[in-house]
Amino acid sequence: MYGILNGMRVVEAASFVAGPSCGLHLLQLGAEVIRIDPLEGGADARRWPLASNGASLYWEGLNKGKKSVALNLKTPEGRELAQAIVAAPGADGGLFVTNQPVEGLFSHAALSRRRTDLITVRVMGWADGRAAVDYTVNCAVGVPDLTGPVEGGPVNHVLPAWDLLTGAYAAFALVAAERQRSRTGAGLEIHAPLGDMAMATLGHLGQVAEVALSGRDRERTGNVLYGAFGRDFETADGHRVMVVALTSRQWTALVAALHLGEPMAALEQEVGLSFAADEGARYRWHSRLSALMEPTIRALTRAELSARFEAAGVLFGPYRTLATALAEDPGFLPAGGLFEEVTHPGGGRYPTPGPAVRIPEARRGAAPRAPRLGEHTAEVLAGLLGLSGREIDRLNRHGIAGAAASAPGGVPSPA
Known part of the structure; x- marks a missing residue:
């Protein structure tokens, strides 16, 4: 954790990789990130990999350090509270990251009526609004056809590259828009489609031009590096x-x-x-x-x-497995500075990374734990919206807001 963005308040209503990774990047550089979660948890709250007790290590990893506000978004009052949190006043607020549809509860038009200088960064599948995830975008732009052995069919990758690039670019775009707002006072909606990120990246790397000029796709090369010398070799001891x-x-x-x-x-x-x-x-x-x-x-x-x-x-x-890399390379372990042992709400204690950047003149702060689902509901409703304890109790009793008794994944949270 670095303090470069201290004071910045970002609200996140997003699931899966791109949107939450955008919020995580901002948090690790000092921003306060408030998640709006459904009472029962979002679509990714129980995604694999799971701990042995069922806690989602995926959810914990992408949401560590964030504040979780759990609301019943199926009720008018829960939806009203969600919009109020996004548009809450404050010079360093009004910054919103979401992967929800262009229209509906989190439309920029509806939210900006509450706060005219609102900045919304919206992660999308395709630019025209069609649904897509990293893996459907990747096959559609042809990357699996270049991946794998020379002989054989397309090979999907396991790294969600377009999700990760889009999340990082969305964080950059939000900071750029906030800089513009500081000069002009104007809000802005930014769309960040995975499909555009994938095609733009292939364009930046010359691959779109290659196909356009040659009229044919690049050949598959397996582990041979295209355009230079690079390949894998086997050693005497089988490595x-x-x-x-x-x-x-x-x-x-x-x-x-x-x-x-x-x-x-x-x-x-x-x-x-x-x-x-x-x-x-x-x-x-x-x-x-x-x-x-x-x-x-x-x-x-x-x-x-x-x-x-x-x-x-x-x-x-x-070539080595992740387990081997962790065992062989002390730079990945707590002593190397990137990871710290942290106990998370699911009960697991494991190496947890801080920011991937290193600032030589600054100390990397402690890696935070993930939140319990809805852990910060009362704190945010009172501190940001000014609701009284009595009003918050009423919302809890009526199932409109609250904190879950378990961590994402359905396992009891530690006290």
Whole structure:
């Protein structure tokens, strides 16, 4: 937790990855983030992965540090309270992140009638309002057709890349809009569609231009890095490493580490190219280059190869599972600064990350725990909307607002 955005108040009514990750990024840089949750929990409150007792580790991870206000959004009074929280006064408030539909309870038009300088960042599937999630966007833009073995059908990825990019970009857009509001006083609605993020990213990387100009899709290359030299190799003890050489210096280091100067020079003479000078040539001839490297790499253990590569400055990385990465790399553990052991409402105690950025001159604050569903309902209704204790008790009794007796996932919350 850093204090760069201290004082900023963001209200979030969002589920799944993109919207909650937007709020999480803002929170980890100091913003106060207030979640509006349905009394029974949102659509993602019980998503896998789950702890052994049923608590959603997914929900805890994306919502740690946020304040949860639980409201019955099926009632007129619950909906009124939700809108009042979004549009509550305050120079640093009026900032809203949602993935709810353009029309309805959280429409910008309805909310901005309550607060004219409201900034709404709305995560969407497709720009025209059609529903989509990361995995349906990803297949629609062709990425699975580039993924996986050379021979075979499309392969879905497991990382929700468009969700994560959209969440980060939405946070950036909100801060940019808040900066404009500080100069002009004007509110703004911003739409952040996953589909636009996916296609824009492929455009930024030159892939849209490649297809437009060539009239054909890029070939599938498996673990071979397109356009440069990069691929996986197996070591003598059965481990796999990814070896990459993007620059002339990286290529020269790789050739030196494998003691391949003479055979590489002979191949360059044969084909009339300099692999050190021409990144594209390394890709076009990657099969011949790999054939020269494989015997040496296959004769070395991973430890021997790593020592040789590290001494020469080769760009490489081992293939390993997440469990192995956590066991082998102390930089991921609490001692490395990114993670801390935190006990969450579901009862689990596990490494919890703080902000992914590092600010050398500032101390990264303690990683917060996730909230219990509705844990901050009374606090927010009293502090932000000025409701009395008697009024809050009435809302609780009538099932309009309240705090759940269990954490998301249906397990009892610790006291």
